[in-house]
Amino acid sequence: MKRQIIFFVVAMIGISLLSVCGKKTKEEIFNEDYSVCVIESTQQKNKSILTFYDDALDKVQSTEYALGSMGSWFYPPKIFDNYMYVVPQGIGNQKEKTIIFELNLQTGESRQYDMNQQAINGFCISDKYIFSVATWNNVSTITRYDKNSDKIDTLELPEIFIEFMENTPDKLMAFGIAKLESNEYTPTSYLYEIDIETLMLKEEYDITGYGISHEGAVVEGDDLYFTNTTKLGNENEELPNQTMSVFHIESKVFETIQLESYSPSQLAASDGKLFIVHCDLVTGEGKEISVYDIETQETELIQLEHNVCQIAIKSNIVYIIDNEEKLYKYTFRDDKLEFEKQINIQTTEGEDSYFYVSSFFVK
Amino acid sequence: MKKIFIRMSSILMAVAMSAVFSLTAYASTEAEYKVVSYLQKENRKGYDFDDEKVDELQEDAEAEPIRSDKTNSSISIMRSSSGTYPTRSGVILVTADKYKGLIPTGHAAIIWSSKTVVESLSNGVTTGKNDWNTTKSTCYGVAVSGTTAVQDSAAANWAYKQIGKPYNWNYLDKWTRSKFYCSQLIYAAYKDLYNIDLDTSAFGSAIHPLELVSSSKTYTIYQK
Numbered sequence: 001m002k003r004q005i006i007f008f009v010v011a012m013i014g015i016s017l018l019s020v021c022g023k024k025t026k027e028e029i030f031n032e033d034y035s036v037c038v039i040e041s042t043q044q045k046n047k048s049i050l051t052f053y054d055d056a057l058d059k060v061q062s063t064e065y066a067l068g069s070m071g072s073w074f075y076p077p078k079i080f081d082n083y084m085y086v087v088p089q090g091i092g093n094q095k096e097k098t099i100i101f102e103l104n105l106q107t108g109e110s111r112q113y114d115m116n117q118q119a120i121n122g123f124c125i126s127d128k129y130i131f132s133v134a135t136w137n138n139v140s141t142i143t144r145y146d147k148n149s150d151k152i153d154t155l156e157l158p159e160i161f162i163e164f165m166e167n168t169p170d171k172l173m174a175f176g177i178a179k180l181e182s183n184e185y186t187p188t189s190y191l192y193e194i195d196i197e198t199l200m201l202k203e204e205y206d207i208t209g210y211g212i213s214h215e216g217a218v219v220e221g222d223d224l225y226f227t228n229t230t231k232l233g234n235e236n237e238e239l240p241n242q243t244m245s246v247f248h249i250e251s252k253v254f255e256t257i258q259l260e261s262y263s264p265s266q267l268a269a270s271d272g273k274l275f276i277v278h279c280d281l282v283t284g285e286g287k288e289i290s291v292y293d294i295e296t297q298e299t300e301l302i303q304l305e306h307n308v309c310q311i312a313i314k315s316n317i318v319y320i321i322d323n324e325e326k327l328y329k330y331t332f333r334d335d336k337l338e339f340e341k342q343i344n345i346q347t348t349e350g351e352d353s354y355f356y357v358s359s360f361f362v363k
Numbered sequence: 364m365k366k367i368f369i370r371m372s373s374i375l376m377a378v379a380m381s382a383v384f385s386l387t388a389y390a391s392t393e394a395e396y397k398v399v400s401y402l403q404k405e406n407r408k409g410y411d412f413d414d415e416k417v418d419e420l421q422e423d424a425e426a427e428p429i430r431s432d433k434t435n436s437s438i439s440i441m442r443s444s445s446g447t448y449p450t451r452s453g454v455i456l457v458t459a460d461k462y463k464g465l466i467p468t469g470h471a472a473i474i475w476s477s478k479t480v481v482e483s484l485s486n487g488v489t490t491g492k493n494d495w496n497t498t499k500s501t502c503y504g505v506a507v508s509g510t511t512a513v514q515d516s517a518a519a520n521w522a523y524k525q526i527g528k529p530y531n532w533n534y535l536d537k538w539t540r541s542k543f544y545c546s547q548l549i550y551a552a553y554k555d556l557y558n559i560d561l562d563t564s565a566f567g568s569a570i571h572p573l574e575l576v577s578s579s580k581t582y583t584i585y586q587k
Contacts, residue, residue, distance in 0.1 A: 043498050044462055074478070074492045092498065093462045093470040093545065094485055119489045135490045138524050161479065161490060161523075177476060185520050187476065213478055230477060237512075238450075238477045282450050282478060282493050323497070354460065354500035 030108025034060045036312070036319050037084075038327060038345045038360040039077070041070040043092025044353040050103075057329055057343045063108070067101060068092070071359035073281050073309045074215070075164060076266070080125040082106060084361050087120045087132070095119040100130055100145075105363045115143045116152055122164035124172070126196065131172060133162045142174065144199055155199045160190065166217040166224065168249065172196050173224055175207075175214045186236050187212050191226075191247065203252070210245045210256060212238055215281060216267035218274065220294060222249050225274055227264035228256075244276060244292070260301040261288045270313040270332075277308050284309050284323030291335060300335045312362040321345070325357050410534050412571050417468045420565060420573035421459045424503055427576060427583040432504075433512050448496045449504040449585050450477035453515020455549055456493075457572045459501040471546040471572035473519045481522045483548040488525040496587055503576045504585030507553055507561070518552040534569040537562065546572040553580075 034052035041048040048070035051062040067088035071077055077086040082105050090097035099112040100123055115132040123132040130145040140162040142155045160176040167173065172194040179185045189212050193203040207214075211228025218225050224247040230238040240262040246255050261278040263286055268275045272294050279286030285307055291300045307322040318337060320328040325346040330337040348355035429446045432454070449456075454474045461468050472482035472491065480491050495502045507515060531542035537550055550570050553559040561581060563574045575581060 044460055069498070072492060072494065073497075074494065091462050092458075092460070093482075095489070095491070096485065118486050119484065119491065121490065121492065137487050137489075137528065161475075163478075177479075179475075179520055179523070181520070181524075185516060213476065215478070235513075236516075282496070283448055284497065356497055358498075 029061075030063075031061050032106050032108070032363075034363060035314065035317075036327070036360060036362045038321070039071045039086065039358050040346070040348050040355045041068060041088075041358045042351070042353040042355045043069050046088075046090060046097075047353070048088065048358075049347060049355070051345065051347055053327070053343070057327065057341050062347065065101070065110070067097065067099075069095070069097075069358075070101065073266075073279075073284070073359060075122055076310050076312075076359040077361040078123070078125055079105070079361060081127065083125075085123065085125050085130070086359070086361075087123055089119060100132060113145050113147075115145055117141060117143050122162060122174075124165045124167045126167050126169065129196065131165055131167065133165060133174065135161050140176065142172070142194070142199070144196075153199050155194065155201065157192070157201075162192075163214060164217070166219055166226075167196065168219050168224075170196050171202075171249065172199075173217070173219075173247075175217070175226065177213065184236075187232065187238070189214070193249075205247075205254075207245070207254070208232065210254065211241050211243065215265040216277070218267045218269045220269055220274075223247065224249055225267060225269075227267055227276060229263055229265055240280075244274075244290075257292065257297070257299070259290050259299060261286075261290065264290070266310060268311055268313050271316075275311060275313065275318070277311055279308050281309065289337070291332075302337055304337070310359055312360065314362045319360065319362055321357060321360055327360065410569060412468060412534070412566060412569070414468070416565060417459075417571060417573065420571065420577055421501075424457075424459065424573050424576040424583070425586070427503075427586070429586060430582045430584060432506055432584040433515075446585055448502075448587075449474060450493060451512060451515070452476060453507075453510075453512065453517075453519045454584070455505040455507070455575055455581065456480060456495050457503045457505060457546075457576050458495060458499040459503075459573060460499050469546075469572035471549055471575055473522050473549050473552070475519045475523050481519060481548075483525075483528075483530065483543045483545045485530045487529055488522065488543065488548065490523070499587070502585070502587040503583055505576050505581045506584050507559060507581050509559065509580070510553075510557060514557065518549075518556055521552045521556055522548050535567065537568050537570055546570045546575055549575060 035055050037052045046066045046068040048065050052060045069089035071086045084103040089095040095118050102111045117134045119134045120132045133142045140157045144153045160178045162174050162176045165174045174192040176190045178188050189208045191205040191207050213230045214226050215229045216227045228241045228243045231241040233239045244257045263280045264276045265279050266277040274292040276290040278288040287304045289302045312319045316332045318330045327345045328342045329340040456472045459469050472480040475481045480493050529542045531544045537547050550561050561578045562570050
């Protein structure tokens, strides 16, 4: 009897260990020798494919995750402290996912932070917190997740639609649009300054005069740069705009910088310069990038042969995806972009669902 | 014999427990989805849109001619040439894509701002990005006949303002205003504001998203 019991226990442990060890984990085979990763996703089921490429844009590996609607040109992945963060919303007509997905760029280990809100359409990361925002039933809710304690706190902003957020070490800056019946539905645009620790609203700035919608922002020192993608027309319609603004956070002064092309959307900063993408993110059309020198305040307009939907910069290498499933690699030198290589990044032929290239990130 | 029996029972029990453990580890994500789907189906009060009829509607939608959109004025970012993906507030977006859950064949939304749509999901009325031309394999942009662009924008705001309204699982009840499903939300906006009935007779009092395309009160301005 004793022998049988021992045999039973050993058999159970052995079979359990075999089933666990037999589970092939993505982290076990992750190859960290890559430079750029493209995300392909679908809204029809929970599945996304991450394909990793090296410096030569040769494919290194690909991984799959059971998460749908992962990433977007509108809210591309963010890199913070050697981690990539991205929003997967889930199935397109449910948006049931409530998480922000984190990927360790070195090890491939992943983690999901449950923000407890569906249909997240904006997020940002600080060393201590993860922030997300979603608008339900005319109320925008900003959620703050403490990475150390896993505690969640929220701030509600009624009757405002928060487009996206950016953060400094101690402030959360949120961009919002309102269309109130009392104002005959005239769109108005706001910048909200929120204390990152207390999650209290500190200041509200009406920035309608600078632009109605804003699709990109970066913080450089004490300055928040943001694009003014559209402006208000005479009949309250949205018209393409041609400016970028800078908010000096401590002095609370706004300045506007004229650009040489329309529909400024994404902003990326590198080595004292701001790269401004000129692209209508709805149609994916726009073939220009402005390069703004922060010190000299001079702007160069670079015209390319293809659309520019999202860019990412690593040292002086500029990666771009267009709306035709291509990835481009350029070297930025003497205020010019020198073409290096382009590849086709569609890998989902044969899949039974409709996949699309949602976004990409660099290591 | 007894010893063999006990030994075999022990082995079988160990295998069964390991299988359960492994399946749970592998299938946790799928299980979460399947539980949600089961609950939604139970709440649907027994109404399903007939697949054959939906396919017919899609054929009708694909056959609709593409017409020019209405504009606010002669000067507008909203290009009025036929077949351009819409960004005008108040334009209705419909997809025939098959999703799991909710209305299984299709979805509808209304453009609120150039970059943002309003849609009804299982947790209520929310916003999304106006990126249906990229993220969906089928997409129709539809405008309502007999309204101005300003009126369409007001309809989008009406939809946006449905505060605290849950999802309407009873697809046959298009008259309730205490809860909405996706196509019913858009139907309600135009019915309540302008007494324009966007429903057709395809599914009785239920409104499938594709009915918003085939309705005699709308016309197609974009198709993917």
